[in-house]
Amino acid sequence: MNSEKSFVSWFRDSSPYIHAHRNKTFVISFGGEAVLADDFAHHVHDFALLSSLGIRLVLVHGIRPQIDERLNKLNATANFHNHLRITDDIALQCVKEAAGLVRVEIEALLSMGIANSPMAGSELKVASGNFVTAKPIGVIDGVDYCHTGEVRKIDNAALHQQLDQNNVVLISPIGYSPSGEVFNLSAEQVATAVSISLQAEKLILLTEQSCNNPETGDAIRQFTTSETEAFLFNHANLPDIITLPLKAAIQSCQSGIERVHLINRHIDGALLLELFSRDGVGTLVSSTPFEELRPATLNDIGGILELIKPLEQQGILAKRSREKIEMEITDYIVIERDGLIIGCTALHPNLSEQYGAIACLAVHPDYRGHARGNKLLEYVYTKASQLNLNSLFVLSTQTVHWFIERGFLASDINSLPEPLKMLYNPERNSKILLKYLA
Numbered sequence: 001m002n003s004e005k006s007f008v009s010w011f012r013d014s015s016p017y018i019h020a021h022r023n024k025t026f027v028i029s030f031g032g033e034a035v036l037a038d039d040f041a042h043h044v045h046d047f048a049l050l051s052s053l054g055i056r057l058v059l060v061h062g063i064r065p066q067i068d069e070r071l072n073k074l075n076a077t078a079n080f081h082n083h084l085r086i087t088d089d090i091a092l093q094c095v096k097e098a099a100g101l102v103r104v105e106i107e108a109l110l111s112m113g114i115a116n117s118p119m120a121g122s123e124l125k126v127a128s129g130n131f132v133t134a135k136p137i138g139v140i141d142g143v144d145y146c147h148t149g150e151v152r153k154i155d156n157a158a159l160h161q162q163l164d165q166n167n168v169v170l171i172s173p174i175g176y177s178p179s180g181e182v183f184n185l186s187a188e189q190v191a192t193a194v195s196i197s198l199q200a201e202k203l204i205l206l207t208e209q210s211c212n213n214p215e216t217g218d219a220i221r222q223f224t225t226s227e228t229e230a231f232l233f234n235h236a237n238l239p240d241i242i243t244l245p246l247k248a249a250i251q252s253c254q255s256g257i258e259r260v261h262l263i264n265r266h267i268d269g270a271l272l273l274e275l276f277s278r279d280g281v282g283t284l285v286s287s288t289p290f291e292e293l294r295p296a297t298l299n300d301i302g303g304i305l306e307l308i309k310p311l312e313q314q315g316i317l318a319k320r321s322r323e324k325i326e327m328e329i330t331d332y333i334v335i336e337r338d339g340l341i342i343g344c345t346a347l348h349p350n351l352s353e354q355y356g357a358i359a360c361l362a363v364h365p366d367y368r369g370h371a372r373g374n375k376l377l378e379y380v381y382t383k384a385s386q387l388n389l390n391s392l393f394v395l396s397t398q399t400v401h402w403f404i405e406r407g408f409l410a411s412d413i414n415s416l417p418e419p420l421k422m423l424y425n426p427e428r429n430s431k432i433l434l435k436y437l438a
């Protein structure tokens with residue numbers, strides 16, 4: 001019974017994320033190591049689930065271990081300079097073989113549909129092709145990188161066409177030149193270029209290791225791009241499996257991708273936990289802070305309604321319609337956390353009589369007790385002072401003491417300015433609180 005209950009509440013809790021992610025474009029990149037792992041089929045099931053939830057999905061796979069394995073068999077050495085493979089003719093042959101084989105294996109897994117398996121009924125269509133045009137890196141510091149290339153152009157229109165048809169796009173880390181040459185590319189670079197070119201909502205890098213603070217061992221949950229840059233600067237000796245994804249994240253964020261997630265692929269279900277639970281399990285890199293308090297916009301109305309609806313049902317907040325919020329949206333302030341509205345309030349000012357009414361103050365139950373209510377109130381004070389207001393009123397049924405502890409005085413209906421008096425609903429029998437501003 002308990003597990004049934006927790007399943008139902010987990011499923012309900014994930015619904016805002018399902019709505020938020022639908023029709024959004026996510027680019028997911030993973031290394032050749034992930035493809036070799038025993039649990040790779042689980043990842044593929046998760047990709048299929050994301051696609052069936054209406055997410056426009058581009059997968060970019062790596063092939064490093066597969067190339068090394070082939071070189072090894074040929075007794076050829078893998079040559080690197082500055083962490084980048086030098087792709088000579090033998091290595092290029094290995095690149096072509098590895099890319100072809102890995103692509104076919106992933107396509108096969110995505111095509112599965114055995115009854116009673118997680119893929120039953122998914123009927124995914126996979127599109128792969130010559131979406132990436134590349135050019136040679138050339139000679140750097142006297143080192144000729146031969147067939148190692150860099151992305152020159154992404155065929156955006158062709159990718160959109162595939163995504164519009166609900167196809168999952170699968171991209172290998174190779175690119176073609178207009179003269180018909182093949183170049184070996186890094187999967188991180190391709191994923192970065194594709195996400196920037198598509199202006200994807202998310203770039204997700206499935207990594208080989210969690211991103212932890214080397215001093216404390218603690219997982220790093222959020223990073224702004226400037227914090228990521230400082231982290232790389234202060235920890236110059238981190239392995240490539242950490243630095244490459246972080247560098248890709250910085251580059252993507254600086255080119256307009258709002259959220260880059262680094263998720264340790266070894267954690268079972270990490271992708272789903274990251275995308276459909278409040279706090280996730282990976283490291284989120286974003287150019288703007290993970291959580292911010294800001295004036296509301298029309299786009300926030302859905303989130304505000306979702307936050308206040310349960311409080312209206314409990315009679316804690318007065319009911320207000322979508323239209324009313326829409327008309328008064330410039331009065332609203334919200335706290336947004338990773339794309340979700342977790343706090344809000346409104347200050348309805350009366351400029352001629354120089355007072356304001358605070359309304360609709362709410363913080364999501366999971367985030368209470370960490371001064372977010374205080375921060376919303378502080379923002380209201382700043383706004384009120386900018387508008388030259390002399391006093392603030394609040395009507396409250398169950399939160400009277402919260403306001404009294406913050407300097408509000410219990411008052412009565414006679415203290416209410418006429419327009420507020422007319423709106424007062426005796427049935428709610430709210431207490432009236434007043435604060436004079438200095």
Ligand SMILES: CC(C)(COP(=O)(O)OP(=O)(O)OC[C@H]1O[C@@H](n2cnc3c(N)ncnc32)[C@H](O)[C@@H]1OP(=O)(O)O)[C@@H](O)C(=O)NCCC(=O)NCCS
Nearest residue numbers: 361362363368369370371372373374395396398399401402
């Ligand atoms: C009131 C509310 C916005 C506070 O948000 P918050 O982010 O938890 O606020 P803060 O962290 O700044 O303050 C938390 C403190 O307020 C206290 N508090 C919370 N609700 C309270 C209430 N109804 N009455 C008195 N104190 C209350 C908490 O116990 C906590 O006190 P502590 O720090 O001594 O433990 C939030 O509890 C909420 O959304 N409540 C439901 C909606 C509501 O009542 N809105 C007001 C309508 S007028």
